[in-house]
Amino acid sequence: QVQLVESGGGLVQAGASLRLSCAASGGIFSSYALGWFRQAPGKEREFVAAISWNGDRTHYADSVKGRFTISRDNADNTVYLQMNSLKPEDTAVYYCSAAAFSRFFSGYGMDYWGKGTLVTVSS
Numbered sequence: 098q099v100q101l102v103e104s105g106g107g108l109v110q111a112g113a114s115l116r117l118s119c120a121a122s123g124g125i126f127s128s129y130a131l132g133w134f135r136q137a138p139g140k141e142r143e144f145v146a147a148i149s150w151n152g153d154r155t156h157y158a159d160s161v162k163g164r165f166t167i168s169r170d171n172a173d174n175t176v177y178l179q180m181n182s183l184k185p186e187d188t189a190v191y192y193c194s195a196a197a198f199s200r201f202f203s204g205y206g207m208d209y210w211g212k213g214t215l216v217t218v219s220s
Contacts, residue, residue, distance in 0.1 A: 099124035106214030117178040119193030130198035131176040135189035147201035
């Protein structure tokens, strides 16, 4: 059983940067692809970024390409989301998830979820 705990959210102004972290415990961290989803108020949850188990493949939503970077450190059981040039439309609760890499393309069938961390971007 893998537990995922997100951190790093907060309130920032447009154009600022934040780095989210997701710490995993209780399972074989390196055997899972990891990724981030987000859910804005009144909207459905959407995919943001994913990284394969060994970091050799990444996948991003078009809305964040060139601004967000996902990375992982298997030695520390942590995945990161570096978010630059933040926009008000990035405001959402950000969730960490673990699953097979292919599942992040559909967004269905995630094996594990964190409880989320709130990112608020003011204009």
